[in-house]
Amino acid sequence: MKQNLKKVISSKDFDKKLEKQLKQITFSEGFLIEQSNLPELWETVTLCKYRQQFPELYPKLKKKIDNELFITDNISYYYKNFQINYNIELIDINYIKVIESASLTIVRPNINEFEWDFGVTFDDTPDENITYDLTFEIKNVDGIIFEENDIKTRKKPGLINKYIAKKLSGQLEYHIERRIELVQDLRVDRQFSFGSDRIIDDFSLKIKHCDKLSVFFTTVNKNKMYHNGAFNKEDLAYINRDIFLSGEKFKIFIYKKSEKV
Incomplete structure (x- = not known):
C-alpha cells in the first residue's frame, strides 16, 4: 500500500x-x-x-x-446616493457665486473609528471678492459638530485647498448634508470641477443658473452620465446608477451670455 x-x-x-x-x-x-x-x-x-x-x-x-x-485610506469607506444641486448666479460684472448643496451617505465596513476628509480647491489670489464657505451636518448621529476651526488649509503653487478631516465612529452609515458657497472671477477661472478619491455608488446632479449665464456640463475620465428622466428635458439634470471610481468626475464651464464661446 x-x-x-x-x-x-x-x-x-x-x-x-x-x-x-x-x-x-x-x-x-x-x-x-x-x-x-x-x-x-x-x-x-x-x-x-x-x-x-x-x-x-x-x-x-x-x-x-x-x-x-x-490605497488603504481610500478604501476605508465609499459614498452612495450622492446627490448634488448647483445654483450659479452672476453677482457682478465678472464675478459669479456657485452654491453646491449635497446630500450623501458614507458607507463603512464596520463601526470602528475612521477619518472622513473632504476638501475644496480654488485659486490663490489676493482678490478680496473671492470667498468661500463650507458647512456640514450629519443627520443620523447626534453630538457631532463641525466648527470653523475644523477647516484646515493647504497651499500649492497658485492654489489653496481648504479641507476638513473629522474622526467618526459608531455607525455603518453616516448621512451627510454639505453646502459650499464660492465666489469666482470669470476672468481668472470659468470652470467648476468635481472629483473624489473614494468610490461613489449612485450619483446625480442638477444645475440651475441665472439667465445672464450659459453653462456647459461635461464628464471626464470616461465617466458617463445621462439625463435624469425625473426632470424636464431642458433641465440640466444628470444621473448615473453605476459606480464612479476614484478621480475627477465632471466639469462645469460658465460663460456670460454676452461673451462669445
Missing part, C-alpha cells in the same frame, strides 16, 4: 495535478482576501503582465506603479 502511494506521489501526473490545485488555491478570492499584502500582490501581477510584453519598461514601471483603489 505504501509503495503504491509513493509511486502515485512521485508520478508526473500527481505533480501536475498538485501544481494545478495550488494555482487554483493561490488565486482564489477566498485565499486572496485573507492575505495582508494585497497591494503588493496586485503590483506583482500587474508588473508581470508588462514585463512579459515590454521587459525594457519594467524597471521604470516598478518605480511609478500605483493605483488609488488599493
